[in-house]
Amino acid sequence: MRSSQLFGKTSKSEGLDYKIASHRLLTQAGYIRESTAGRLFFLPLGQRVQNKIIDVVRKHMEGIGAQEVLMPTLHPLELWQETNRTTTVSFELMTIKDRRDAEFALGGTAEEMAVDLVRKFNVSYKDLPFSIYQFSMKFRDEMRARGGLLRVREFIMKDAYSFGTEAQFKKTYQQYWDAYAAAFTELGLKTDVVAADNGYIGGEYCHEFVSESDAGESRYFIDETSGYAAHEDVATFQVDEKNLDEELQELKPVEAVRGTTMEDGVKLHNMPLWQQIKDVLYFDEATKRYILAIIRGDFDVNETKLMQAAGAWELRSATEEEIRDDLGSEPGFISPVDFAKQGKNSGHTVVIVADKSLRTVRNAYGGANRKHQDLLSINIDRDYVPDIEADIALAQPGMKSLKGGELIEKKGIEVGNIFQLGYHYTNLMKDAEYTDDAGTRQKYYMGCYGIGIGRTMAAIVDAHHDEKGIIWPDAIAPYRVYLARLGGDEAVVQAADELYQKLQAAHIDTLYDDRDISAGQKFADADLTGIPHRVVVSARTLKENAIEYKQRDKDAAEVISLDELLASRL
């Protein structure tokens, strides 16, 4: 490709107020351009990179025997209704009607479609396990797009779906795990594999592949001694025992003229934070229940764990009016002791969820559901009985993992994930069955596996750039060689043209900068664009009957012969 013909220009504008390096560099270097928020044009350079990432991912999918298909973009809404996902993911599902008023979901993920496709066939146990996958545009009606490619509203995703028996699943899951690790390595990304929350996808467990980066949105914890890694949403940790050797004291109401924070309680009673009970009241819009989360004072509530424990979907904080009027309590003085007696009477459903940390403390203190009234020596079982006891605590850096090592907090970009779906979808969808060796119909045991192509591109730029621009790994660079011709002498032009022909003949993808611009501009563009190998032809190199070669990530250039270049550099 000749630069003079390339659509999409570089820009040296410093003023772009994009916070994320990948966003700024990809825009400045002419890889992407925004349409509206969260919807992007991929320019020729960007599309080449995207295609190369797809090639790498495809190779690794084929390597584990997954078979590529392409599904429709518009999914019949009935399929989503069949699995109840029109309600659970309604916040981001986009729908559209055709001329006959048939309703469709714009596909944001395709579990239902995959199951629907498979159940159209009569499958034998001999066909199992198998996987189908696709690269296709996915639509997410995100509340807020951000960071260029990091969070967008439509993007190409590789999504794979495995079908098999429960006994086969473990191996399949491991195959995807290994294939993902290999693919990301080839793409130049170091990834951490972390246990994560399934969210609305369903199933019992899943893992995210995360590329560590300050630009990322995923917070996760790693215990480097044991290898334990988990997303903040699900991270577990050791809860230290506090004062279990203490005698139980009598429950004691006291006057407590204080503010409403935890610190106010600590100061007033001059007792440790951990001995205080933290009460956080939520309302679940999905199930119309109040959920009172209680936890040891030195911990915080993990809302993801809480939702899992309580079976809630749309959690929000309760308002002060609700605390007073619906539940007869008082903000800042909520207590599980005799909580919401009034509320229960007035017809509100209340669920009390206690964190297991409350079992590590005796004679706790906290509010009394009335303003300026506290209780001392509160004890679980005796003074209050939670409806649910579970781990609903947020892990903190420095805590010990269950395997003993210290939890280190990291931030990263989630580039891929693998989900165990189990029978979740095949239970909800009719006839998702194969015939086993005894001739009976059995449900498939499923997994699903995603990689965001554009986000992967952003993560790679994030991991591979310097102050001058992008530094692409060879495997996905839009071109392998940046051939710069300096000066317009006939001899130089001719030599550069010839070299360009030779590189093409050797099937080396080359971007030939044949523009009549200054050397400085060409070098700057070469650096910004990030093509890994730079070759210069100029009057100077011509005199030596050689060319100049430099790698993007190295400082020094070398003058070598053409033969040497072709034989050992490219």
Added chain:
RNA sequence: CGGGGUGUGGCGCAGUUGGCUAGCGCGCCUGGUUUGGGACCAGGAGGUCGAAGGUUCGAGUCCUUUCACCCCGACCA
């Protein structure tokens, strides 16, 4: 949806006590001189100032409404 910010040629911006032909840099076009780290000279094209309505003799500038985008948060791959 809440908070903050911004909309003026392709890009980045100035113009904000209303005032006459709307400016600057980059980029683009023409000609010329240049050519090893973002060159220079001369000439040129390109804007109904996000949109709609209003106030006024007069609106980029004031008022109302609205749309879009950026950042933070809620929320989420």
